[in-house]
Amino acid sequence: MAGSSARRGALWAIGIIVALVVVPIGGWLFVVHQIKERIIETLGPNGSVEEIDVGFGHVTLSRVRLRGPQGWPASDAMRAERIMLDVDMHSLIAKPIHLRSVSVDNYYLSIARSADGRVRLLPGLKETAREADAKSDSKQREAHAREEKLIDRVSFERGSMEFFDSSVQDPPYRVLIGDARATIDHIHLPALTTRTELSMTGSIKGPSHTGNVTWGGWMIIANKDSQTRATLRNVDVATLDPYLLKKAGAKAAVTGGTIDMTVDATVKDYRIHAPGTLTLNHLQISETGNPLDTFLSIPTKAAIAALKDRKEQIKLDFVLDGDLRDPKFSLSESLSKKLAAGFAKALGVSVEGVARGAGDTVRGIGNALKNLLGE
Known part of the structure; x- marks a missing residue:
């Protein structure tokens, strides 16, 4: 049992x-x-x-x-x-x-x-x-x-x-x-x-x-609030040409040069505040043979000469501000207008x-x- x-x-x-x-x-x-x-x-x-x-x-x-x-x-x-x-x-x-x-x-x-x-x-x-x-x-x-x-x-x-x-x-x-x-x-x-x-x-x-x-x-x-930093170092200008010089109205061809860029962007309530610095190093542009061609609203020959005078380095400090919800606001267009205003201030950049x-x-x-x- x-x-x-x-x-x-x-x-x-x-x-x-x-x-x-x-x-x-x-x-x-x-x-x-x-x-x-x-x-x-x-x-x-x-x-x-x-x-x-x-x-x-x-x-x-x-x-x-x-x-x-x-x-x-x-x-x-x-x-x-x-x-x-x-x-x-x-x-x-x-x-x-x-x-x-x-x-x-x-x-x-x-x-x-x-x-x-x-x-x-x-x-x-x-x-x-x-x-x-x-x-x-x-x-x-x-x-x-x-x-x-x-x-x-x-x-x-x-x-x-x-x-x-x-x-x-x-x-x-x-x-x-x-x-x-x-x-x-x-x-x-x-x-x-x-x-x-x-x-x-x-x-x-x-x-x-x-x-x-x-x-x-x-x-x-x-x-969408944010605080970010973006950098580019030693990037060929030709690689980013559509975002850079062509966006600001350059017609002459870019044949050499590099870009360094830093952008500190803050977005709060859909408003962006983005100060940044752009440096173009050893920029080279070619003559097309057309005397009417320009580089950022400057005749190409004059632009080439200006590059030599500036020791082949151009630096720009910029600040972009705007409402990202406003369909009329464009980061690239806003910046391009500033760049095209004078060759001495910039040679074109779009941080969009x-x-x-x-x-x-x-x-x-x-x-x-x-x-x-x-x-």
Whole structure:
């Protein structure tokens, strides 16, 4: 009798142990299936991923590709050899959902700017995320949208960003930033009312030099308030010619020279205040043979002579102010008028792509992350 009771007790103990093991495993397998399904739905018809590895506390996507839609200037909107998510597993139960890090490695990202100045990246991702949410009932969808999510850091390593800008020419002007590394720290979804720290570094290879670009600071994504610094160092003028001299009315061709620039931009209540410094080094322009050709409203020959007199270096300190919500206000046009007023003061610069375009790009990345997380 005692032996029978002992056997029953042992069987109960084994049953409890099996339940404690099998039930969590079954739940975990369900979670794994849901995660994989969500990722595939979010990527949509233009996206693909060769492998999704879901481990305890991490999700790794291998060889991710998001093809560009019809009319996109590049064949791929984004591709990455690996995307890794480090998940705080306790947060899946206790809430809010907490990602310690999202790491994107060996990547390519194409960014398009339309003729009216709108910046787009990761096209289609937002639409597919909404469609994926629409498959759930409305209450479930609303609850998911309101769900608090914290991301400590998003990092981009060993990659390149390619800009296609239709606001300066058609077909779009192309600028490639190589060895591009970026971090986005402290993302609090869905409110986005706290400061998010941003940084980006990369190189721009020109016909004669390889220059460096940096951009960093903080931004409150919800209201667009920000304080950032952007720098260019040793960048070939010819590489950025459409943003620089041509924008200010230069007709003569640029054949050499580099640019150094620093812009400190502050945005508060959609008003921008952006003091900066521009230095053009060893600028060379060619004579076209046409005596009527000008360089920033000055005859080309006189401009060439002025460059020699100034020891081939021209420095400009400038300040840009305006309301970003005013459709009549344009950073580039405002600055171009100042530059064209006198050769001695400037030889042309447009910081629109630095002071505002970079911010649009980072905001776009933030929106894409919101969609990927199901916001």
